[in-house]
Amino acid sequence: MEKQTIDRVAIVGGGTAGWLAAAILAKKLNSLDPDGVQLTLIESPDIPILGVGEGTWPTIRSTLQSIGVDESEFMRECDATFKQGAEFVNWRETPLKGSKHSYFHPLSAVFHSAYDFNLAPYWLLGQSPQPYDMATTTQSRISRLGLAPKKITTPSYGAIQNYSYHLNATKFADFLKRHCTQKLGVKFICANVIEVEQAGSGAISSLVTDTRGRVDADFFVDCSGSRAILLGQALNVGWHKIDDIIFNDTALAMQVPYSSPDAPIASHTIATAHEAGWTWDIGLHNRRGVGYVYSSRHSSAERAEAVLRDYVGAESEGLEVRKIPLNLGYREEFWKHNCVAIGMSAAFIEPLEASAIFLVEAAANMLADTFPRRRASLDYAGRKFNATFKLRWDKSIDFIKLHYCISGRRDSQYWRDNVAPTSIPDSLQEKLTQWRHHPPSKHDFDYAFEPFVLDSYLFVLYGMGFNTDLSANRSAFSDGEQALQKFAEIDKLSERLMAELPSHRHLLEKVYRFGFQTI
Amino acid sequence: MSTLVALDSQKHQSLKLTTDKSFAHAKTRHLLPVAVHEFAMAATHLPIVFVKDGDTGQFRACALTGLKPEQNLFWKDGGWLGAYVPESLRHYPLVALKVSEGGDSFAICIDEASPLVGRETGEALFDGANASEFLNRRSEAAVAWAQKNLITQSFIQRLIELKLLQSQSLSIRLNSGAPYELTGCYVIDEAALNRLDDQAFIGLKHGGYLAPIYAALLSLNQVQSLVRLAQ
Numbered sequence: 001m002e003k004q005t006i007d008r009v010a011i012v013g014g015g016t017a018g019w020l021a022a023a024i025l026a027k028k029l030n031s032l033d034p035d036g037v038q039l040t041l042i043e044s045p046d047i048p049i050l051g052v053g054e055g056t057w058p059t060i061r062s063t064l065q066s067i068g069v070d071e072s073e074f075m076r077e078c079d080a081t082f083k084q085g086a087e088f089v090n091w092r093e094t095p096l097k098g099s100k101h102s103y104f105h106p107l108s109a110v111f112h113s114a115y116d117f118n119l120a121p122y123w124l125l126g127q128s129p130q131p132y133d134m135a136t137t138t139q140s141r142i143s144r145l146g147l148a149p150k151k152i153t154t155p156s157y158g159a160i161q162n163y164s165y166h167l168n169a170t171k172f173a174d175f176l177k178r179h180c181t182q183k184l185g186v187k188f189i190c191a192n193v194i195e196v197e198q199a200g201s202g203a204i205s206s207l208v209t210d211t212r213g214r215v216d217a218d219f220f221v222d223c224s225g226s227r228a229i230l231l232g233q234a235l236n237v238g239w240h241k242i243d244d245i246i247f248n249d250t251a252l253a254m255q256v257p258y259s260s261p262d263a264p265i266a267s268h269t270i271a272t273a274h275e276a277g278w279t280w281d282i283g284l285h286n287r288r289g290v291g292y293v294y295s296s297r298h299s300s301a302e303r304a305e306a307v308l309r310d311y312v313g314a315e316s317e318g319l320e321v322r323k324i325p326l327n328l329g330y331r332e333e334f335w336k337h338n339c340v341a342i343g344m345s346a347a348f349i350e351p352l353e354a355s356a357i358f359l360v361e362a363a364a365n366m367l368a369d370t371f372p373r374r375r376a377s378l379d380y381a382g383r384k385f386n387a388t389f390k391l392r393w394d395k396s397i398d399f400i401k402l403h404y405c406i407s408g409r410r411d412s413q414y415w416r417d418n419v420a421p422t423s424i425p426d427s428l429q430e431k432l433t434q435w436r437h438h439p440p441s442k443h444d445f446d447y448a449f450e451p452f453v454l455d456s457y458l459f460v461l462y463g464m465g466f467n468t469d470l471s472a473n474r475s476a477f478s479d480g481e482q483a484l485q486k487f488a489e490i491d492k493l494s495e496r497l498m499a500e501l502p503s504h505r506h507l508l509e510k511v512y513r514f515g516f517q518t519i
Numbered sequence: 520m521s522t523l524v525a526l527d528s529q530k531h532q533s534l535k536l537t538t539d540k541s542f543a544h545a546k547t548r549h550l551l552p553v554a555v556h557e558f559a560m561a562a563t564h565l566p567i568v569f570v571k572d573g574d575t576g577q578f579r580a581c582a583l584t585g586l587k588p589e590q591n592l593f594w595k596d597g598g599w600l601g602a603y604v605p606e607s608l609r610h611y612p613l614v615a616l617k618v619s620e621g622g623d624s625f626a627i628c629i630d631e632a633s634p635l636v637g638r639e640t641g642e643a644l645f646d647g648a649n650a651s652e653f654l655n656r657r658s659e660a661a662v663a664w665a666q667k668n669l670i671t672q673s674f675i676q677r678l679i680e681l682k683l684l685q686s687q688s689l690s691i692r693l694n695s696g697a698p699y700e701l702t703g704c705y706v707i708d709e710a711a712l713n714r715l716d717d718q719a720f721i722g723l724k725h726g727g728y729l730a731p732i733y734a735a736l737l738s739l740n741q742v743q744s745l746v747r748l749a750q
């Protein structure tokens with residue numbers, strides 16, 4: 001007879017997903033207490049982690065704080081920098097030779113908060129002379145100037161402007177590993193899982209390793225990356241591909257040193273559109289991480305490498321390029337029997353909005369919050385988990401596709417294919433039709449856990465020059481006074497912040513040297 | 520603008536230092552660093568608060584001498600008011616700075632731009648290539664002061680670890696003008712102090728930290744003296 005309680009969890013995989021999930025679970029399920037759920041993480045000594053996810057969301061701050069990490073120490077050990085959003089370059093239309101245009105998708109919308117008072121219609125009616133991203137937030141202006149989101153006197157994890165981090169993914173996994181094993185009571189086994197043993201019900205009963213024998217557990221978390229050795233291989237759960245919607249299937253990554261020790265460090269990810277994809281450009285403390293995500297159906301590998309090197313410029317000479325195949329999509333189920341997949345094993349929807357780590361945190365949090373301590377609760381917890389994560393991934397796909405399908409670029413087959421109606425999910429088409437005459441409002445977002453909220457849609461739509469025709473409905477927007485006042489407040493606050501905030505690099509040097517106070 | 524440079528027996532050989540008992544260099548400073556050793560004495564004259572250094576974010580213990588930036592209510596009509604002169608004032612324009620972050624040797628630095636520094640009047644810093652008697656005395660005092668500061672830093676560190684500091688803005692109400700808040704000050708959290716478990720409390724006693732903790736708490740009554748001076 002199977003045991004009726006779930007007291008031991010085994011996690012397979014020691015990438016960002018594995019260690020982050022281990023930390024969140026160990027903390028919330030209190031693994032240090034002998035009566036708490038005991039966690040063991042198994043990692044292969046032979047299969048390296050992916051090690052490329054360098055962009056995070058602001059939720060990472062509360063995650064790190066809650067698992068007891070010191071912010072300054074984490075930043076130093078992971079070459080981390082502050083991220084205030086993303087700048088989208090050349091997405092709106094085909095750039096004229098030698099010129100470029102861009103818009104920001106900042107992490108905060110101070111004084112904008114479209115939930116309470118939506119400035120978008122007033123902006124559409126011409127009440128601000130500035131582009132949407134600059135008109136409605138201070139943060140776009142702050143990060144455009146290369147300023148930091150806070151000061152050295154701001155307490156750790158506290159913010160003046162909302163922020164997350166850019167980080168070295170390999171160092172981050174190492175850092176979390178030390179934290180988990182030294183402070184949170186997670187046991188670590190370095191071995192290859194070579195066989196998965198199942199009970200009659202199909203549930204997993206134990207894992208057989210090559211050098212450390214058999215590991216028994218009551219519940220299993222598959223963080224084995226794209227191999228998905230538990231959920232995908234042992235439990236045979238299929239992969240739902242999305243290459244009919246998002247065409248990118250390859251990434252080329254490169255590490256670029258700074259030209260001088262005091263070169264400015266961007267406090268946002270720079271995402272630049274190219275003929276068959278886009279490049280990311282992320283400033284860490286000691287180097288940049290740059291890469292090209294593209295569609296191999298629309299570009300040869302040689303051509304793609306040339307695009308990347310051309311973007312980086314002369315500095316790319318002699319630098320090595322790493323090629324990473326991408327298989328975009330998600331599992332048909334994320335949780336089956338007593339096994340859940342988190343990380344690349346569960347899903348991957350390209351890194352355009354850097355949402356993968358955020359969804360790892362969300363999954364680990366939900367697993368911990370709804371953890372089935374009794375075996376009988378497995379079904380219910382699993383059903384809930386599957387339903388919400390299918391929705392979250394579908395919503396992510398819609399939002400990512402939005403960036404491509406409202407672009408005015410037609411300079412290559414890639415961009416022409418991206419606007420084909422057959423490549424746009426119905427759920428997105430329906431919204432776009434509505435937004436042709438009504439600005440997006442909170443009522444378009446009915447689900448509490450949608451990863452991308454109203455403000456994000458507004459930044460992308462109006463940053464891309466999407467046209468919402470309000471001419472038939474002007475009368476509904478009669479609070480022009482209040483809107484003008486808010487636009488003016490944003491201007492005033494921006495001025496103050498510009499005078500007050502240090503440059504990004506300047507603050508980083510201070511954080512690395514002195515650290516933040518906790519209060 | 521202070522321009523601190525390490526003293527150099529070549530470059531600074533002919534420099535002289537005058538002594539200014541009015542401490543004019545502090546006339547626009549509303550915060551003056553104090554060491555934990557002087558808390559008891561300072562507390563009956565000046566409020567002691569903890570503030571973050573704008574440059575490093577690290578806490579420092581300071582006596583509050585004004586109710587707004589650039590205001591020093593203890594400096595009036597060309598002289599220092601009040602019976603207590605914070606020690607830090609007496610060392611100016613000399614400062615002892617650690618040579619390296621981890622090490623324990625100090626270099627004596629001087630604010631070259633200070634009006635107290637000159638070639639005509641005052642006491643000579645050097646006697647030929649050697650430090651003068653005067654400089655030796657002043658350097659020793661500056662090093663002793665730097666060491667007191669290090670002890671003050673460990674004291675503050677302990678307060679932070681025990682979560683005994685809390686941010687507090689001081690509400691200032693003067694007869695004239697609108698009431699306002701002086702922000703950026705941290706004070707000892709008396710309730711948290713009273714909640715400490717016995718072991719932690721005894722630890723403070725053994726560290727010699729109790730007297731300065733209570734001194735800092737009591738010193739807050741002196742905010743009223745500042746208000747009186749400001750009226």
Ligand SMILES: Cc1cc2nc3c(=O)[nH]c(=O)nc-3n(C[C@H](O)[C@H](O)[C@H](O)COP(=O)(O)OP(=O)(O)OC[C@H]3O[C@@H](n4cnc5c(N)ncnc54)[C@H](O)[C@@H]3O)c2cc1C
Nearest residue numbers: 013014015017044050053055193224225343344351356357
């Ligand atoms: C080009 C690119 C850019 C990205 N950018 C971002 C970004 O900016 N932001 C973001 O949030 N995400 C980003 N991602 C996604 C992010 O990299 C991943 O979500 C993250 O690395 C998590 O990976 P993982 O831990 O699931 O898998 P991996 O890092 O692949 O780890 C798998 C682990 O499983 C172990 N393993 C595998 N098989 C076995 C076995 N048989 N036995 C024992 N152990 C085994 C391996 O040893 C390894 O430790 C990006 C991805 C790509 C490809």
